[in-house]
Amino acid sequence: MQRYIIRRLGQSVLAMLVISIVIFSLVRVSGNVLDYMLPQEATQEMYDLVEKAWGLDKPVHIQYLVYMGNLVQGDLGESGSFRGKTVSELIASRFPSTLQLSGFALLISTLMAVPIGVIAAVKKDTPLDYLGKIVALIGQSAPAFAIGLILMWIFAVELGWLPASGKGGIKHMILPGIALGWFQVAALMRLTRSSMLEVLDSEYVKLARIKGVPEWKVIWKHCFRNALIVPLTYMGLIGAVLITGAVVTETVFAWPGLGLLVIEAIITRDYLLVQGVVLFFTAGFILINLLVDIVYAYVDPRIRYA
Amino acid sequence: MAAIDVPGRRAWGMVPGLLRGASKARRYPLLPIAILLVLLVIPAIFADLIAPHDHRIGNLDDIKMPPFWVGPDVSVKEVVESKTGKREERQGQILLSDAQRRAGIGEATVVGGSPDQEVSVGDEVEIVSQRGGSTKYLLGTDKLGRDILSRIIHGARVSLTVSLLAVVLGGGIGTILGLVAGCFGGVWDSLIMRLVDLMLAFPSILLALVMVAAIGSGYSTVIIVIVVLLWSRYARVVRGEALAIKQSDYVARARVAGASHMRIMIRHIFPNLVNTVIVLATLEVGAVIILESTLSFLGAGIPRPTPAWGVMVADGRELIIANWWIFFFPTMAIVLTVLSMNLLGDWLRDRLDPRLRNV
Numbered sequence: 001m002q003r004y005i006i007r008r009l010g011q012s013v014l015a016m017l018v019i020s021i022v023i024f025s026l027v028r029v030s031g032n033v034l035d036y037m038l039p040q041e042a043t044q045e046m047y048d049l050v051e052k053a054w055g056l057d058k059p060v061h062i063q064y065l066v067y068m069g070n071l072v073q074g075d076l077g078e079s080g081s082f083r084g085k086t087v088s089e090l091i092a093s094r095f096p097s098t099l100q101l102s103g104f105a106l107l108i109s110t111l112m113a114v115p116i117g118v119i120a121a122v123k124k125d126t127p128l129d130y131l132g133k134i135v136a137l138i139g140q141s142a143p144a145f146a147i148g149l150i151l152m153w154i155f156a157v158e159l160g161w162l163p164a165s166g167k168g169g170i171k172h173m174i175l176p177g178i179a180l181g182w183f184q185v186a187a188l189m190r191l192t193r194s195s196m197l198e199v200l201d202s203e204y205v206k207l208a209r210i211k212g213v214p215e216w217k218v219i220w221k222h223c224f225r226n227a228l229i230v231p232l233t234y235m236g237l238i239g240a241v242l243i244t245g246a247v248v249t250e251t252v253f254a255w256p257g258l259g260l261l262v263i264e265a266i267i268t269r270d271y272l273l274v275q276g277v278v279l280f281f282t283a284g285f286i287l288i289n290l291l292v293d294i295v296y297a298y299v300d301p302r303i304r305y306a
Numbered sequence: 307m308a309a310i311d312v313p314g315r316r317a318w319g320m321v322p323g324l325l326r327g328a329s330k331a332r333r334y335p336l337l338p339i340a341i342l343l344v345l346l347v348i349p350a351i352f353a354d355l356i357a358p359h360d361h362r363i364g365n366l367d368d369i370k371m372p373p374f375w376v377g378p379d380v381s382v383k384e385v386v387e388s389k390t391g392k393r394e395e396r397q398g399q400i401l402l403s404d405a406q407r408r409a410g411i412g413e414a415t416v417v418g419g420s421p422d423q424e425v426s427v428g429d430e431v432e433i434v435s436q437r438g439g440s441t442k443y444l445l446g447t448d449k450l451g452r453d454i455l456s457r458i459i460h461g462a463r464v465s466l467t468v469s470l471l472a473v474v475l476g477g478g479i480g481t482i483l484g485l486v487a488g489c490f491g492g493v494w495d496s497l498i499m500r501l502v503d504l505m506l507a508f509p510s511i512l513l514a515l516v517m518v519a520a521i522g523s524g525y526s527t528v529i530i531v532i533v534v535l536l537w538s539r540y541a542r543v544v545r546g547e548a549l550a551i552k553q554s555d556y557v558a559r560a561r562v563a564g565a566s567h568m569r570i571m572i573r574h575i576f577p578n579l580v581n582t583v584i585v586l587a588t589l590e591v592g593a594v595i596i597l598e599s600t601l602s603f604l605g606a607g608i609p610r611p612t613p614a615w616g617v618m619v620a621d622g623r624e625l626i627i628a629n630w631w632i633f634f635f636p637t638m639a640i641v642l643t644v645l646s647m648n649l650l651g652d653w654l655r656d657r658l659d660p661r662l663r664n665v
Contacts, residue, residue: 143596149623
């Protein structure tokens, strides 16, 4: 087990390093960043001065090493578009919003998907099952912004029940939360359903039924808990999709999180901010995958030796 | 009680059947194919012939017209004089200056008066706050007076070309790399698969955004970005299949007969992969359309004024409160296209390659 964890940890660090190099060089490709940051009438001396101050006159690999050295100390540089704020400060101020929204979306989608999945399995080939299938199909076919806008139009504009955008109380979270969680509902529901169907078909469930255990007890005690292992491990991967979804959903609902920050940074060509936020996101993504793998290996010993 | 035939109950009785029919739709490819033809393929090919209006230049006299079935939004208000110069109209009232301005542009008429009667205090005026739709613009117009139907028709061209090019290029590269990894193994295999792992370890939309920021947005950028994101999925599946096929007897016999690695790869392994690749391609087209429209929606995809569906949705988003049709129709175009593509892909998979169930 220990060896497995160490190996996965090493792989993750390696992936993170490669990705940081990729992002670093991609951001550098976009031309001279100073063209966007300095006023048009800036003189050559000003260019030289800023270049020197920011270390942009050094070769790219030195710049990268300097950046990574600062990164280890928690310094991601200074934002160009938000005057006087460091990238770390901006991430720290926006991250709680994203975490809050993603957590809420995860909660909603789990609360919706798991019961529907169980019911769809128990009542296989009934209208309820078909309804579940249709919801899943729509969930996989509609982009996040489409779901978000249609929800906003129906519930905020036409019915006026919920606020359309911005951040506030729990009411502000409902629409973006559902929009973000929708795709998850589809995937999680199908997983729960198929996993539940598999367990319902197993020998020990048949035995329980023969023994005369009441049906609700068979379903919720014998099947449900065993069927939950697969969807639970999948939940980790959801984190990844939530990150991707956050960028879109936060833009639709003007939710002041990291996703909106990265869009703002790209539009204003704030290269240090783009680099910082994307690295932060990717690190979170890789960390979640790592944790999921470790939990998975803990639950299913066969994986450790693969 | 239950035996009484309530009309409403009979209507509800149809619901289970409808749900059943809808969820079984994936067994019949005709419906998705029909939707795709009507929504995507025919408009994309014949856009110039069937689009009723110019999709680039709008008519500024007809901005924000609703779809043809929506009637005008009319309210009757009493004209009042402002005493303090501030706005102090109450419910059902309108200031004289406001009413005169609106009468000037034909949005207000005096009730029971002649069309060109001057508005004065105490009159009742009919205010048209939203003009009704006309059959000239079936799905209405946007804020620049451009016909939405024509723009959706031309947008189909963008969606179709981007998704076809991206899937062919990404699928081609992914298939070749997957074949090489699966057939030759060794260094090639570990090199390519590490790269695949790396691609999958990256949140796709972020990579796409950074790439767009790096090379600037445009048609070719969108295609490049999608190809970069797409090839790894093909490579992984194709490699797995190739490894399995390599174990089969006929490959061993071909080798004994003296066939070269290259010949085995092309003549013996690849033909057995074609079904997988086709199914994967159909399943990925939907994902590609979603990715393209998401990038366009975020302002990092197809640049304006090209009428990509994602761009149209982004334009409509600002006007969602007063003019719902501007965002709604392009959104539905995306959703229906992707839905039919997924249905078609499911059907093809069940037909050609049921092992791909979990892809």
